[in-house]
Amino acid sequence: MPHASETIPARPATVVLLAVALFTWAGAWIGGAMSMAGTIGRAPAERPTSEWAPPSEFVATAAPEIFDPDTLFEIINGDADLYLKAGFERLETRQFQLTSDPREELSVFVYRMTGHRSAFAVYSVRRDEDARPYPLTRFAYRYRNGLFLVHGPYYVEILATGDSSRLAAAMDDVATAFIEAHAVMAEPIAELDLFPPEGLVPGSTALHPANAFGFDGFADLFTARYRSNAGPATAFLKPCPSHGAAVELADAYQTFLTAYDGVAAPQDPVFPEGRLLRVMDAYTLVFVHGHTVAGVQDAGTPELAARLASALKDRLTMEERK
Numbered sequence: 001m002p003h004a005s006e007t008i009p010a011r012p013a014t015v016v017l018l019a020v021a022l023f024t025w026a027g028a029w030i031g032g033a034m035s036m037a038g039t040i041g042r043a044p045a046e047r048p049t050s051e052w053a054p055p056s057e058f059v060a061t062a063a064p065e066i067f068d069p070d071t072l073f074e075i076i077n078g079d080a081d082l083y084l085k086a087g088f089e090r091l092e093t094r095q096f097q098l099t100s101d102p103r104e105e106l107s108v109f110v111y112r113m114t115g116h117r118s119a120f121a122v123y124s125v126r127r128d129e130d131a132r133p134y135p136l137t138r139f140a141y142r143y144r145n146g147l148f149l150v151h152g153p154y155y156v157e158i159l160a161t162g163d164s165s166r167l168a169a170a171m172d173d174v175a176t177a178f179i180e181a182h183a184v185m186a187e188p189i190a191e192l193d194l195f196p197p198e199g200l201v202p203g204s205t206a207l208h209p210a211n212a213f214g215f216d217g218f219a220d221l222f223t224a225r226y227r228s229n230a231g232p233a234t235a236f237l238k239p240c241p242s243h244g245a246a247v248e249l250a251d252a253y254q255t256f257l258t259a260y261d262g263v264a265a266p267q268d269p270v271f272p273e274g275r276l277l278r279v280m281d282a283y284t285l286v287f288v289h290g291h292t293v294a295g296v297q298d299a300g301t302p303e304l305a306a307r308l309a310s311a312l313k314d315r316l317t318m319e320e321r322k
Contacts, residue, residue, distance in 0.1 A: 055173040057166075058096040058106065067091040082125065083111065085219075086209040087118030096174070104167055108174060109157040116187035117207065119155040123148060124206035129225075133203045136175055141203060147171040152184025194319055195224040195235055196311035212236070213297060215256050217249050223297075226308060231300035235312050238293045246288045250275070253293070254286055271306040271313075285309045289316045 054060055065075075068090055072080040075091065090112045098104035113119040123139055127148070131141040140149035145160040145167070158174050160167040192205045204225035212218035213236075223236045240246040254275055258264075262277040262284070274287035274295065285305040286295040294312055299305035 054096040054106075054177075055170045057099055058170060059099055061095050061097045061105075065093045067093075082209065083122055086121040087114035088112075088122075089114060096170070098166070098170075103161065104164065105161045106167065106170055106174060107159045108178075109159075110178070111155040111157075113153050113155060115153050116150070116184075117189055118209075119150045119153050120189060121207040121209045122155045123150045125208060127203065127206070129204075131203065136172070137179070140175075147175055149175060151179050151182060152187070154178075154182065154184075191222045191237065191239065194222075194237060194312075194315050196308070196315050198311065199226040199228045199308075201225040201227055215253055217252050217256075228304065230304040230307075233299040233304055233308050234297040235308055236295055236297060237312065237316070240291050240293060243288070243291055246291050246293045250286050250288050250293045250295075257284060265302060271309050273313075274306070274309055276302055276305060287313065289313055290320060292316060 067075055069084055069088060072083060072088060072091060075093070076083065080088075088111060092110050092112075094108045096106040096108070111119070111122065113122065120139055127141060128143050131143040131148075134140040134142045134147065134149075136147075137149050137151055140147070142148075145163050147158045149156050156175065156178060158171045160171060189207070191207075195205060201224070206223050208218065208221045208223065210216075210219045212221035212223065218236075218238060221236055221238045223234055226233050226235060238249070240249060254262075254277065257277050257279055260279065262279040265276040265278045265283065271285065271287070274285045276283060276285045282298045282300060283302050283305045284295065284297050285299070285302075286293070287309060288294075294309070294316065296305045296308045296312070299308065
């Protein structure tokens, strides 16, 4: 899932980071290639607002680099739009080098977003399906030679040049130092708790800042992936300003699907309040509950779509009664 950092790819105080090293992360990292721009030697746009030390056996190899919304494209090649739509404010980058072996390096990227939800949005959309949850913060994972996390309004990437135990421990030290140097208020994202827990793939909940499922109307859409004996599926929901707005958006999404070869399927008596469409070899079920558009995408059978939609509706109903 490569980004600026090209880790491997569209969510405020800030950190000291280091100058950018030229990385190329190709091939198997999700989401298409993005590479670090060679910007060493460029003067920082502004002074970093905080200082924190690298692990004792590492040394910072250059001054921090700072990027704002106008210069983000210089380090995120071709995918800056996701960050900007999510609420990007500033990026600081630093590079640490092992004193005893200059070939072992850590690159740190700290994205300051407009808030916790914005940081989570970038983190969740970039997260690879094969990432391993990591118990550092509520939202943290490891993937290949990288550690990724959300801390308040910050989305942080720490990338290593190798997979040695020394580098792995150093990534933990850097992340811990950053967290301790930046006190933040806990900001729960209530929508994440609306997804039914049964069959939910751990760490798969996501907030898409724009164009979810390729549909312009689905900005700030929440999704979660599910696995069951009947196959995989994705649940989704989007709160709207009113019931009427939700109905209008649901109708627009159904129209969008039919324009891309979606075909209305026979109504399932188990979930008659939804609209079921067959798109290619999968089923999408869309329904409205109060002010929320919700549904199931990419289900292998109508029964799976109806079962997951029913569980999602039950969770929405429970939340209403609180």
